[in-house]
Amino acid sequence: MRRTTITAVLLAATLGLSAQKTIAPPSGGKAISDELIGIFFEDISSAADGGLYAELIQNGSFEYNPTERDGWGAGTAWRLVRPGHSLGYLEPCTDRPIHANNPTFMRVNIERVGHYYDFDGWTGFGIQNDGFDGIPAKAGASYTFSVFMRNVKGGDKKVRVALVEPQGWGKSPKLIADAEIDVNSADWRKYEVKLTAQENSPKAVLQILALEKGVLDVDMVSLMPEDTYKGHGMRKDLAEALADLHPKFMRFPGGCVVHGGGDGFWNTYRWKTTVGPKEQRRGLKNTWGYHQSMGLGYFEYFQFCQDLGMEPLPILPCGVSCQGTNGGWGMKDQAQDWVPMSEMDEWVAEALDLIEWANGDATTKWGRVRAEAGHPKPFNLKYLGLGNEERISPEFIERFKYIFDRVRAAHPEIIIVGTAGPGSHPGNRDFEEGWKLADEVGLPILDEHYYEPHDYFLNSRQYDNYPRDRKTKVYLGEYAAKDKKLIDALAEGLYLLHVERNGDVVAMTSYAPLFARRNATNWNPDLIYFDNERPYLTCSYYVQQMFGQSSGNYYYGDCVTIDDATNLQGQSVILNTKTRQLFVKVCNASGDAKKAQVNLSRFKGLKKMAVKTTLCGQPNDENNYEQQPIVPQKEDIKAQKKFTLDLAPYSMVMIEMGL
Secondary structure (H helix, E strand, O other): OOOOOHHHHHHHHHHOOOOOOOOOOOOOOEEOOOOOEOEEOOOOOOOOEOOOEOOOOOOOOOOOOOOOOOOOOOOOOEEEEOHHHOEEEEEEEOOOOOEOOEOOEEEEEEEEOOOOOHHHHOOOEEEEEOEOOEEEEOOOOEEEEEEEEEEEEOOOEEEEEEEEEOOOOOOOOEEEEEEEEEEOOOOOEEEEEEEEOOOOEEEEEEEEEEOOOEEEEEEEEEEEEOOOHHHOOEOHHHHHHHHOOOOOEEEEOOOHHHHOOOOOHHHOOOHHHHOOOHHHOOOEEOOOOOEEOOOOOHHHHHHHHHHHOOEEEEEEOOOEOOOOHHHHHHOOOOOOOEOOHHHHHHHHHHHHHHHHHHHOOOOOHHHHHHHHOOOOOOOOOOEEEEOOOOOOOHHHHHHHHHHHHHHHHHOOOOEEEEEOOOOOOOOOHHHHHHHHHHHHHOOOEEEEEEEEOHHHHHHOOHHHHOOOOOOOEEEEEEEEEOOOOHHHHHHHHHHHHHHHHOOOOEEEEOOOOOEEEOOOOOOOOOOEEEOOOOEEEOHHHHHHHHHHHOOOOEEEOOOEEEOOOOOOEEEEEEEEOOOOEEEEEEEEOOOOOEEEEEEOOOOOOOOOEEEEEEEEOOOOOOOOOOOOOOOOEEEEEEOOOEEEEEEOOOEEEEEEEEO
């Protein structure tokens, strides 16, 4: 996904970014946030397990259960296999587990192992996992298999672990990779082997086959590609797609996921149960109707932020549930619940301990937990979100103030992000109450959310009317046009141009949702769709990419004039004084060709060459699993201080120059 082109290399050399010093901005500009474009990761539409988290085994801890989805149980995603006429049975158990947070494991009772000559020598008794719609094995690639096992009866056992491709009834599976493990302990022990695929198999399965009689306990089955993003367990192509957005921050873990699965506070997402060894983490029912293994936990989120150079923005619950719990959106007073004030110190501690975990040195209680996980240096947490999209009720206000005051007193250096509730438009009750609360407590940043048809983003310029003297900045934390066609992406582009114009008021933005897995999509549209083989990048993705690549700290609104302009055209010129880059962006969301007059005379020392990126097509074009007609077109052009820019119908253009 990420490619270093000859053009990019030459441009970098021409710009000399690493050797140049910061420049002074010429007059006429406005200082704006240089963190306008970030990403919002929520585990919705199987974005984590089966998605960004590179684990290939589904339900490896045997913790799926009917509370999460009707019909689910410990054996979901597993099946019994007994080649060679082997005999036995499977038994989900909870006695003496590895850890109380993962109480269920699978007991494999092997009564007979068939003869080796049966079915071409394929034999054994055990279990098979089909992964997430199959396991995509790639020829020459290596995979780390790990498992906890213990002998219950029958002494030491040989266990065959194999990646295979099923061939149908009566035929031995095609062998992709295999290894043997000697299980030689009556207590839980972790075993690990490497499997190297001999050929491609897009829908392989994993088999764990005991080769001797007896009883064997199995838990925490894992199969991870060795080639993950920077070696930290993220699926490489999806991580690279995010890196190509050049995001400045990442908000996580939600979204409504912050409040848990809507079953009560017992099911609220608690970061402390996601940072220890994988076998000690507590899985959780997901708000969107499936299981979260927490293999992608707070440690991995923070590590991923570091790998991409993003500021982490964790969002914590603050003792108030989502008002949409169990269909509560349709209720007159909605279904918001709250913990007693006598229990609020627990939720305060959740925030204070997280700051210590992220920023404390290794001698502190929680800093030691981080260091023992493999990161002795602090993560340097800057932002912390409290609450997500709650109804701004009196109960919420009381609890938010309680936790906000204590976190601010203990850590004045932390920038706290609050919430304006759902539907963040002027006139909305929660919006008005949220801003009233923000002004009262002196909140640094307030998180607004709204999803609207593309007409809203084509015509609204919400932030032009915000007070310029307000201390609280805006974080547009969730937004999207309600479709994924080119016209929707261009509408979002026009809106982001207006956000840049108001970059003194708006500090951060993030499109939502970020990911959706094929055949497991809870929400449409999403920025990136994917299956086991590759990501599918939407038109909106490429608009986000343009803005991420063109971040800067000064805005100039009078350098571009669009002939016969309407509300369907917009422009901005952004200067990055640190990297000495200048960006001109112009959007034409109409069906008429337009011309833009560009005057960059105030910027001294323009380099000779520039790069022009164009996104263009028909308004109803969209990228999907079958075709991707909308992709950016890049070309090298001669840089000029004054020029006319031709704008095709339904297009967005960005020109990148060096100073």
